Amino acid sequence: MKRLLKILGIIIGIFILLTIIGYIAISSFLTPAYLRSVVERMASEAINYPVEIGGVSLKLGMKISIGIDRLSLKNPEGFSNRKMVDIKEIKLNLKLLPLFKRQIVVSSITIDDAEINIERNKENHYNIAVPRLQRYEGPNYSISVDWISITRSNLNYRDEITKIELDVKDFNQKITLNKNLISISGNQRLEYTESKMMPALSLKINNMLEYDTLTRNINLKELKIEYGNVYGVLSGVIEKSELLNIDANLTIPQLEKFVDFIPEKSRPERLSGSIRLDAKVLGTTKEPKLNGKCELVNIEFKLKELNQPVQKINGSFAFDLNSIKNIIIQGIVGTSKFDISGSVNNLKRPVLDLIIKVMVNLKDIETLSAQTSGMKLSGNAGINISIKGYAEKPSYFGEYTITDGVIDGIGLVKPISNLRVRGTFQRDGAKIAECSGHIGRSDFSLSGYVTNFQKPVLQINNVSNLIDLDELFPKTKEVKKTEQKGIPVTIEGNIKINRLTGMDMEFKNINTSFKYENGIIDLKNCTAETFDGKVQLDFYYNINSPEPYRIHSRMENINVQKILKRFLKFENLTGRLSGVNNFQGMGFQQHQVIANLTASGNVKLVNGSFNNFEFFNKLCEWLGFRDRKTILLKDLAVSFKIENGRTNIEDWSMDTEIGKFLVNGFIKLDGFINLNLTLTLNKRESDMLKNVHGDWLLYYDPQGRATVDIIATGKLLSPHFRLDTDKIKERLKGKIKDEYDKKKKELEKKLKDLFKK
Numbered sequence: 001m002k003r004l005l006k007i008l009g010i011i012i013g014i015f016i017l018l019t020i021i022g023y024i025a026i027s028s029f030l031t032p033a034y035l036r037s038v039v040e041r042m043a044s045e046a047i048n049y050p051v052e053i054g055g056v057s058l059k060l061g062m063k064i065s066i067g068i069d070r071l072s073l074k075n076p077e078g079f080s081n082r083k084m085v086d087i088k089e090i091k092l093n094l095k096l097l098p099l100f101k102r103q104i105v106v107s108s109i110t111i112d113d114a115e116i117n118i119e120r121n122k123e124n125h126y127n128i129a130v131p132r133l134q135r136y137e138g139p140n141y142s143i144s145v146d147w148i149s150i151t152r153s154n155l156n157y158r159d160e161i162t163k164i165e166l167d168v169k170d171f172n173q174k175i176t177l178n179k180n181l182i183s184i185s186g187n188q189r190l191e192y193t194e195s196k197m198m199p200a201l202s203l204k205i206n207n208m209l210e211y212d213t214l215t216r217n218i219n220l221k222e223l224k225i226e227y228g229n230v231y232g233v234l235s236g237v238i239e240k241s242e243l244l245n246i247d248a249n250l251t252i253p254q255l256e257k258f259v260d261f262i263p264e265k266s267r268p269e270r271l272s273g274s275i276r277l278d279a280k281v282l283g284t285t286k287e288p289k290l291n292g293k294c295e296l297v298n299i300e301f302k303l304k305e306l307n308q309p310v311q312k313i314n315g316s317f318a319f320d321l322n323s324i325k326n327i328i329i330q331g332i333v334g335t336s337k338f339d340i341s342g343s344v345n346n347l348k349r350p351v352l353d354l355i356i357k358v359m360v361n362l363k364d365i366e367t368l369s370a371q372t373s374g375m376k377l378s379g380n381a382g383i384n385i386s387i388k389g390y391a392e393k394p395s396y397f398g399e400y401t402i403t404d405g406v407i408d409g410i411g412l413v414k415p416i417s418n419l420r421v422r423g424t425f426q427r428d429g430a431k432i433a434e435c436s437g438h439i440g441r442s443d444f445s446l447s448g449y450v451t452n453f454q455k456p457v458l459q460i461n462n463v464s465n466l467i468d469l470d471e472l473f474p475k476t477k478e479v480k481k482t483e484q485k486g487i488p489v490t491i492e493g494n495i496k497i498n499r500l501t502g503m504d505m506e507f508k509n510i511n512t513s514f515k516y517e518n519g520i521i522d523l524k525n526c527t528a529e530t531f532d533g534k535v536q537l538d539f540y541y542n543i544n545s546p547e548p549y550r551i552h553s554r555m556e557n558i559n560v561q562k563i564l565k566r567f568l569k570f571e572n573l574t575g576r577l578s579g580v581n582n583f584q585g586m587g588f589q590q591h592q593v594i595a596n597l598t599a600s601g602n603v604k605l606v607n608g609s610f611n612n613f614e615f616f617n618k619l620c621e622w623l624g625f626r627d628r629k630t631i632l633l634k635d636l637a638v639s640f641k642i643e644n645g646r647t648n649i650e651d652w653s654m655d656t657e658i659g660k661f662l663v664n665g666f667i668k669l670d671g672f673i674n675l676n677l678t679l680t681l682n683k684r685e686s687d688m689l690k691n692v693h694g695d696w697l698l699y700y701d702p703q704g705r706a707t708v709d710i711i712a713t714g715k716l717l718s719p720h721f722r723l724d725t726d727k728i729k730e731r732l733k734g735k736i737k738d739e740y741d742k743k744k745k746e747l748e749k750k751l752k753d754l755f756k757k
Contacts, residue, residue: 049073059091065110066092079119079127080158087153088113107146114153114171122160148175150186165193173207182211199260203227216241229253242284248292250277255299270309273299279319290321296329307367308333315340322347327354334364342387350391356398358383362405372488376415379405385425396425405437411519411543414440414471432460440471448493460493467510469502491516505530519543533558533576548584548598555579560605575608575633598643605636610656614717622721623708624692625658625685632657658685659705667716676724677710696723699731707731 054070068090075084091110119127155168173186185208194200204226210219218238225232230253236246252258252275259271279292295316302309315329324344331338342354360381365372385398405419419437423430430450437444444467448460497510512526523539537553555563560577581601610616610631620628634655652663659682665675681689686706689696699707709724709731730736 064094066094068092075117075119076127078121078123078125080117082117083115084117084127086115087111109145109148111148111150112152114150116153116155118155118157120159120161124161146177149173150175155188167191167193180212180214182213184209184211201227215239220246228257230257236281238285242286244281244283244285244288246281248277248279248281250275252276268301268303270300270302272301273297273313275299288321290319292320293318299331307373308364333368334361336360336364344391352387352389352391352394354387356383356385356387362402362407374409376408377406379403379419381405381421395427396430397427398425399423400425400430412439412472414442432458435460440468442467442471446493456489458489458491458493460491462493462495464495464497465499467497467500467502469500472502488518489516490518500528507535531555531558531562551581551583553581553583555581555603560608572611572613573605573608573633574611575605575636577603577605579603579638600641602639603637605633605638608633608636615712615719618719619710619712619721620658623685623689625688628658658682665712671715671717673712673714673716673719675712676727677708677712678727679708679710681706681708697732698728 050073052070052072052074053068055068057067057069059065059067069088071085071087071090072083073085075082089112091112092106093108093110095105095107117127121127150171150173153171155171157164157166157168159165167190169189169191171186171188173184173188176183187204187206190203190205192201192203206222206224206226208221209223210221211217212219218241220234220236220238223234230251232248232250234246234248236244238244238246254272255274256270256272259267262268262271274297276295276297277292279290281288281290283289293316296313299313300309300311301313310331310333313329313331315327317327317329318325322345324347327340327342327344329340337359339357340354342352345351345353358381360383362377362379362381365377366375367373379402381400381402383398383400385396385400387394387396389395400421400423402419402421405421406415406417407419408415410416417438419435421432421435423432423434425431432446432448432450435444435446435448442464444462444464446460446462448458451457451459492515493513495510495512495514498508500507500510507528507530510526510528513524514526515522515524519542521539521541521543523537526537526539528535528537534556535553535558536556537551540550542549556578557576558578559574561571561574563577564573565571579601581599581603584598610633612629613631616631617629620626620631634657636654637652639651652661654661654663660680662678663675665673667673667675680701683704686700686704689698689706689708696708701707709727711722711724712719714720727736
């Protein structure tokens with residue numbers, strides 16, 4: 001035993017001695033000056049670029065290595081003043097045996113705390129070109145690397161053209177060279193600086209791949225990219241650096257974290273749910289082929305324009321580089337449901353082939369958007385539609401229905417009930433085969449078509465047996481309990497109504513064209529039978545701002561007593577009336593019409609009479625004509641203006657059994673008057689006037705007819721009369737002549753011209 005220990009001690013001593021001798025030999029060979037010159041030549045010649053070296057030292061231990069405290073490369077001209085490469089510490093691990101032959105053979109390289117800056121300038125030039133990994137030999141040294149280790153390093157990329165900034169931090173990689181096989185594995189963190197297109201993000205990347213320099217095969221064992229709890233994985237083989245066979249998987253368990261990645265104009269207020277994507281990449285690097293499947297799980301989103309979110313979106317679709325196929329997606333909005341199936345081809349210029357089925361509970365529309373808030377709806381709607389053709393201008397085919405519909409809160413006193421609609425989509429519009437329902441007692445039944453689905457325009461033809469206006473329009477502001485906003489569609493077309501009632505009036509056989517847009521009702525060329533005659537009118541009414549409404553009317557041969565009774569409670573005038581009038585009013589009730597009416601027009605009355613009309617009773621008494629309770633009227637032509645209940649009589653010519661009148665001035669609708677009358681009496685009444693008022697100095701024409709100029713004030717039913725002495729003097733001097741016939745012709749011509757228009 002003692003002999004064995006002695007032999008072992010001798011061996012250990014020899015080993016220590018050889019180590020000391022080897023250390024002395026290597027130290028004497030690898031002096032600091034020599035090491036520095038070798039490292040500078042080795043680095044510069046290996047990458048063919050000037051290299052700045054800091055301190056160089058020999059590190060002896062279990063391994064022998066050359067330590068470099070700092071190595072840097074300046075940026076070329078035309079780039080920033082930052083260094084292209086700045087490495088804090090490098091170790092060149094050396095093989096032992098060649099050192100005894102005074103040769104340096106680098107077996108591996110360890111790089112720690114490196115800063116690498118890659119740039120592209122405005123001239124589209126890059127500052128760095130990475131050299132190929134190769135063996136290199138020079139005098140007294142050679143590079144035969146088995147592995148390279150890079151730790152705690154950063155790589156920065158700046159692009160002056162695209163303005164992209166990327167930072168790869170905590171870059172840790174080990175590159176192993178084994179004959180013809182190069183293995184690379186490690187991890188890093190990719191950080192993207194916020195831009196107009198994308199928010200800031202940080203990705204964790206793990207990689208493990210192999211490259212065979214003989215076969216040129218790339219074996220992508222795993223490339224895993226993580227963003228929070230979102231991760232994507234790539235694995236597979238690229239044969240001969242060309243043929244692709246790669247599997248790709250992407251899992252997004254929380255979509256809400258991706259809201260900031262959606263462009264702001266299209267960004268939803270809320271987004272949630274998950275997506276899983278599995279794909280296979282085949283083909284070649286020049287012509288890749290992609291096949292995959294995407295699954296949507298319980299996705300929910302809410303757009304800014306809509307109050308209701310779209311929920312429970314589930315389904316899947318297949319895809320390749322040029323199309324999305326086998327689409328099967330379903331979801332709900334409130335209690336309404338939708339299903340989407342089909343495909344989208346030619347993604348560069350998408351071609352649609354989709355089928356969409358929607359089952360709508362109309363109540364869900366109540367809170368869908370600001371335009372529909374305040375409405376009250378019920379009933380069911382269904383849409384079954386096929387969409388085909390290019391996405392920018394697709395064609396639509398399908399059918400739609402509404403059953404048991406009720407719509408309230410759109411500016412009508414009574415709700416629309418029993419609504420039934422059915423029709424078809426055709427090309428870029430929709431045909432209405434049936435649309436019927438009731439508004440209180442009123443009924444409608446129409447057909448037509450719809451264009452411009454983004455801002456719907458309905459062209460319709462309607463037939464109604466009865467329309468009751470009192471069930472359509474609010475009588476006063478107080479009736480409206482909620483703000484009325486109108487249906488967000490445009491409706492225009494033609495209407496036929498057998499009987500129309502309301503506002504203490506009745507019309508029959510109405511035919512009109514109309515337009516409804518943004519709550520505004522605009523009727524044009526409406527013809528009807530009313531007040532025992534015919535009327536044509538244009539009507540404008542704004543549900544959002546209902547006052548004033550506007551009416552332009554043309555009346556032909558109507559009963560003047562009935563129309564005056566309706567609006568003025570005035571029954572003392574009979575006859576047949578024709579005229580053209582423009583009205584603006586505040587409310588449809590009688591007292592509102594009297595107090596607020598603004599109007600202008602021209603009317604003519606024929607073959608009538610004033611029956612016990614107090615104004616003419618008082619006038620005849622003042623003139624001295626007894627028992628004239630009824631005054632027959634041949635014709636009456638009036639040009640008038642009414643402003644807020646005050647009537648200005650611009651010209652009024654009247655031919656009666658006692659004489660001819662010319663009148664101007666004003667009559668307020670509450671009865672107050674201020675009128676100037678010129679009365680040319682018949683011969684009989686002129687003689688009677690002489691007997692009663694012989695002291696009056698008046699103008700008499702050659703036929704013996706007196707002309708009396710009168711001022712009437714007070715109230716229409718209790719007037720005060722006096723002679724207009726100034727005007728009488730002018731008339732006696734011949735400065736004023738009888739203008740009745742001239743005025744009458746002017747008024748009749750004006751009326752005829754308006755009727756032509």
